[in-house]
Amino acid sequence: MKSGGITLTILIFLSVGALLSLYFSWYAFAIAYGLMAYLMNLQQKPFLIGFLSGGFMWLFSAIWISQSNQSSLPEKMASVLPLGGKTWLIYLITMVVGGLVGGFWTLAGSKLRRK
Amino acid sequence: MLIALGFTYLLHNSLGTVPPIGKLLSPFHGFWQNAESRSSLETTEEVLNIDGLEDQVQVFYDEMGIPHVFAKNDHDLYMAQGYLTAKDRLWQMEFQTYFAGGRIAELVGEKGIESDKFQRRMGSVYGAEQSLIGMGEDEKSKTALNAYSDGINAYIQSLSERKLPLEYKLLNYQPEPWTPMKSALFLKNMSFVLASGTDDLKMTNILRKYGKEVAEDLFPNYPFEESPIIPKGTAWDFKPLKSPDAPKEFVGLGSAINMPEKDPSIGSNNWAVSGKKSMSGMPILANDPHLNLSLPSIWYQMQLSAPGINVYGVTMPGAPNVIAGFNQNVAWGVTNVGSDVLDWYQVKFKDASKKEYFHDGKWKKTSIRIEKYKVKGGKEIVDTIYFTHHGPVVYLTNEKPFKNNIPVGHALKWIAHEKSQEVKLFYLLNRAKNYADYVDALQYMTAPAQNFVFASNEGDIALWVNGKFPLKAHLQGKYLLDGTDPNADWKGYIPHAHNPHVKNPPREFVSSANQFSADPTYPYYLGWQYSPSERGRRINERLEKMEKATIDSLRGLQNDNMNIRARRLIPIFLSHLNEKTVKNKEALKILKSWNLQNNPDLIAPTIFENWVKTFMAMVWDDEFEADLNVPMSHPTLDRTTQMMLEQPTAKWFDNVKTKKVETLGEIVTTSWNAGLDSLTTRHGALGDSWQWFKVKQTGIRHLIPGMDALSRLNIPIGGGGSIVNATTTRTGPSWRLVVELSKDGKPKGYGIYPGGQSGNPASVHYDDLVDVWAKGELKPLLFMQSATENTSRIKKKINLEK
Numbered sequence: 001m002k003s004g005g006i007t008l009t010i011l012i013f014l015s016v017g018a019l020l021s022l023y024f025s026w027y028a029f030a031i032a033y034g035l036m037a038y039l040m041n042l043q044q045k046p047f048l049i050g051f052l053s054g055g056f057m058w059l060f061s062a063i064w065i066s067q068s069n070q071s072s073l074p075e076k077m078a079s080v081l082p083l084g085g086k087t088w089l090i091y092l093i094t095m096v097v098g099g100l101v102g103g104f105w106t107l108a109g110s111k112l113r114r115k
Numbered sequence: 116m117l118i119a120l121g122f123t124y125l126l127h128n129s130l131g132t133v134p135p136i137g138k139l140l141s142p143f144h145g146f147w148q149n150a151e152s153r154s155s156l157e158t159t160e161e162v163l164n165i166d167g168l169e170d171q172v173q174v175f176y177d178e179m180g181i182p183h184v185f186a187k188n189d190h191d192l193y194m195a196q197g198y199l200t201a202k203d204r205l206w207q208m209e210f211q212t213y214f215a216g217g218r219i220a221e222l223v224g225e226k227g228i229e230s231d232k233f234q235r236r237m238g239s240v241y242g243a244e245q246s247l248i249g250m251g252e253d254e255k256s257k258t259a260l261n262a263y264s265d266g267i268n269a270y271i272q273s274l275s276e277r278k279l280p281l282e283y284k285l286l287n288y289q290p291e292p293w294t295p296m297k298s299a300l301f302l303k304n305m306s307f308v309l310a311s312g313t314d315d316l317k318m319t320n321i322l323r324k325y326g327k328e329v330a331e332d333l334f335p336n337y338p339f340e341e342s343p344i345i346p347k348g349t350a351w352d353f354k355p356l357k358s359p360d361a362p363k364e365f366v367g368l369g370s371a372i373n374m375p376e377k378d379p380s381i382g383s384n385n386w387a388v389s390g391k392k393s394m395s396g397m398p399i400l401a402n403d404p405h406l407n408l409s410l411p412s413i414w415y416q417m418q419l420s421a422p423g424i425n426v427y428g429v430t431m432p433g434a435p436n437v438i439a440g441f442n443q444n445v446a447w448g449v450t451n452v453g454s455d456v457l458d459w460y461q462v463k464f465k466d467a468s469k470k471e472y473f474h475d476g477k478w479k480k481t482s483i484r485i486e487k488y489k490v491k492g493g494k495e496i497v498d499t500i501y502f503t504h505h506g507p508v509v510y511l512t513n514e515k516p517f518k519n520n521i522p523v524g525h526a527l528k529w530i531a532h533e534k535s536q537e538v539k540l541f542y543l544l545n546r547a548k549n550y551a552d553y554v555d556a557l558q559y560m561t562a563p564a565q566n567f568v569f570a571s572n573e574g575d576i577a578l579w580v581n582g583k584f585p586l587k588a589h590l591q592g593k594y595l596l597d598g599t600d601p602n603a604d605w606k607g608y609i610p611h612a613h614n615p616h617v618k619n620p621p622r623e624f625v626s627s628a629n630q631f632s633a634d635p636t637y638p639y640y641l642g643w644q645y646s647p648s649e650r651g652r653r654i655n656e657r658l659e660k661m662e663k664a665t666i667d668s669l670r671g672l673q674n675d676n677m678n679i680r681a682r683r684l685i686p687i688f689l690s691h692l693n694e695k696t697v698k699n700k701e702a703l704k705i706l707k708s709w710n711l712q713n714n715p716d717l718i719a720p721t722i723f724e725n726w727v728k729t730f731m732a733m734v735w736d737d738e739f740e741a742d743l744n745v746p747m748s749h750p751t752l753d754r755t756t757q758m759m760l761e762q763p764t765a766k767w768f769d770n771v772k773t774k775k776v777e778t779l780g781e782i783v784t785t786s787w788n789a790g791l792d793s794l795t796t797r798h799g800a801l802g803d804s805w806q807w808f809k810v811k812q813t814g815i816r817h818l819i820p821g822m823d824a825l826s827r828l829n830i831p832i833g834g835g836g837s838i839v840n841a842t843t844t845r846t847g848p849s850w851r852l853v854v855e856l857s858k859d860g861k862p863k864g865y866g867i868y869p870g871g872q873s874g875n876p877a878s879v880h881y882d883d884l885v886d887v888w889a890k891g892e893l894k895p896l897l898f899m900q901s902a903t904e905n906t907s908r909i910k911k912k913i914n915l916e917k
Contacts, residue, residue: 021143025276027127058142065148065150068152069152070153071151072877073147073150074147076876077824078824079824080285080825094140094142097126098140098141098142101122101123101126104118
């Protein structure tokens with residue numbers, strides 16, 4: 001797969017993930033990633049694709065929600081959670097967690113297919 | 116695959132106190148979803164469908180987020196109240212009932228169990244069951260409670276996981292259905308907050324160590340300086356019942372184990388001036404109940420209107436009706452009554468089975484009650500509580516109490532265990548048109564007893580010390596009682612009409628600040644100890660002089676920072692202080708030039724308050740703090756002041772732990788020096804860091820302990836415990852109201868509370884009233900006359916439809 005292919009895959013993952021997240025449980029997107037990786041026989045950089053899709057999906061959504069509401073909540077949450085009040089960290093962690101969940105599932109889907 | 120599953124599982128569940136990270140951080144489900152937009156400039160309108168409504172309900176939110184509710188019948192009114200309160204405060208409502216019902220362990224695990232057991236053994240659930248029976252006896256209360264409950268449940272059902280209040284996400288649990296029992300638990304908890312103080316154990320410990328003469332001398336039954344709520348000389352308009360026979364002299368076992376003491380800083384002020392004292396010629400009423408300051412606030416403002424009712428004021432999330440406020444014709448407010456409604460009886464069990472206990476010369480059967488506790492994680496604990504006819508034996512002799520003022524091996528007799536009808540009281544009061552309606556409503560109050568101040572647009576002002584008071588012999592229950600002596604039992608109650616009360620007194624004002632209800636001419640025994648008299652005396656001295664009162668002059672009095680303790684004590688202290696040997700002459704200069712105001716930026720209040728505290732500890736700790744396992748009360752500052760003036764050579768001034776015999780003068784001087792040393796240690800050298808508000812550190816804390824990010828700390832505000840502006844570190848005026856009545860049914864109300872309408876930390880209304888409150892300002896309250904009234908203050912309309 002070329003790098004353009006990877007970008008396209010990420011975009012598909014991202015949109016499907018976001019759509020599912022609107023209606024189903026928080027981890028639904030990850031299961032879908034696994035399933036898609038399995039069905040698409042995704043063998044090239046599955047973890048990276050899952051990570052970037054999940055991560056950016058969460059990051060963009062978080063930014064979008066907070067910006068459109070001018071919310072003070074991320075700042076407060078950065079103190080509620082032990083992040084020393086650093087607001088950027090809460091965005092980063094959100095991205096990393098979304099990324100890891102997406103990444104692991106995509107990887108799992110891909111591995112299952114390879115067996 | 117396993118890693119993916121395992122990882123997801125981990126992020127989906129909470130680990131100990133760590134919230135479920137995945138669920139919490141997901142922008143589609145977690146905290147991000149709790150973001151709330153700032154209110155738009157234009158008025159928005161929406162329609163919500165609620166199953167169970169009988170008709171349409173119109174709701175108008177003003178710029179503070181306060182809902183003004185217009186319903187077509189009582190049922191819909193209370194259903195809407197439940198729904199709207201839950202919409203802003205669901206987590207708080209539920210959390211408070213978890214606490215009241217002794218269920219905290221379900222949320223936090225094992226560490227909540229001792230507090231839970233304490234709640235239930237004191238009879239919180241038992242008492243709530245009793246009140247629920249009482250409230251069920253009245254149709255209107257029942258309708259209100261059920262509709263309120265249905266409204267909350269309609270809101271819970273409308274909630275998706277992603278819209279759950281933030282705290283549910285942090286603590287990882289779901290709301291459960293509301294029931295009228297939860298409202299009963301909540302109301303019962305107010306007795307815990309306001310009427311559970313007890314020092315009978317500490318007094319018995321003193322009795323055992325020093326004997327009756329000393330105990331009665333140091334802990335007198337009426338203060339040296341007082342200005343009682345019912346003015347001296349008020350004639351009692353009833354023929355008192357005969358006082359019951361006194362119990363036999365009894366010196367209990369006390370306790371060798373080291374519980375809640377009365378919190379002297381929880382108090383309140385209220386007053387009303389008649390038209391003769393006001394500029395407008397109409398009565399003006401003011402109220403500020405002092406409670407623990409919390410976010411979300413204990414209060415939620417609302418206007419409730421339906422045929423037969425149009426009332427504005429503060430409600431309590433958890434119970435229907437307005438608790439304190441005004442309607443078109445009358446206004447009322449509350450302060451706590453510190454009467455003794457909680458007694459302990461030393462129990463003599465027949466044997467270890469505890470099946471029988473001795474009373475009135477016979478062995479009588481105990482009854483038992485089983486309480487089951489679910490602990491987070493799945494464990495269940497079963498606890499048996501033994502009851503005598505008095506009440507529950509809170510701790511058996513081999514148990515360690517949760518708090519050090521609770522005696523072991525004693526049965527608890529407490530007014531909070533009685534059947535009660537508080538919902539009916541507030542139902543009627545919300546609709547009262549005049550003095551007669553107010554008095555009629557008041558008879559339904561059991562506990563916690565409150566001083567209900569009242570004013571009407573017919574020109575009446577009044578104050579009833581109101582609640583159900585046990586009929587006791589003089590001083591019965593000051594000390595622990597003998598559970599075998601039938602004369603020690605409560606002998607019925609004081610008839611409601613005999614409760615202390617006053618209407619339109621010649622001084623043209625009524626007031627209360629938790630001090631003694633009446634002077635010793637009152638024919639019944641209510642209690643031997645009330646809050647210190649300073650706030651009450653200060654309010655009365657200012658109201659006596661006040662002419663042409665306005666809303667603003669009464670607002671000024673609510674914010675009065677005059678320290679009359681200092682006015683009294685500084686000259687006495689200075690006359691005994693050996694100025695040659697004092698440290699820190701600069702501090703003394705500051706104190707001497709003080710204007711006696713506990714203003715936030717002054718240093719003198721810090722020096723004074725600290726001096727008094729150190730002085731009191733030096734006078735009394737040697738005799739009354741000698742053994743932590745035998746907790747004792749300390750004599751009051753009032754008694755100590757009297758002693759300084761009348762018995763300056765009393766032996767109590769000597770520190771019995773030293774060989775030398777100390778004099779009053781030496782203690783005054785030593786306490787000055789020691790007090791300043793400790794201030795320097797804690798706050799550095801004399802300077803800005805000693806400013807009163809920095810030392811006092813008033814904070815409004817989120818209900819989850821330790822959530823500083825969701826709290827407002829270090830608030831720049833003056834006042835203090837014995838000051839009219841009674842703001843301490845954790846307590847203060849939890850609601851301030853000033854309202855002027857009007858013949859045309861359009862009273863002018865001004866109010867504020869330290870918080871905000873919304874319980875959502877992401878909302879602009881979470882804490883938007885705090886700064887206004889801290890400045891001592893009030894907000895004009897919007898009292899709509901009808902749903903069609905034109906006002907530019909409405910920012911949002913919601914129509915609730917069936």
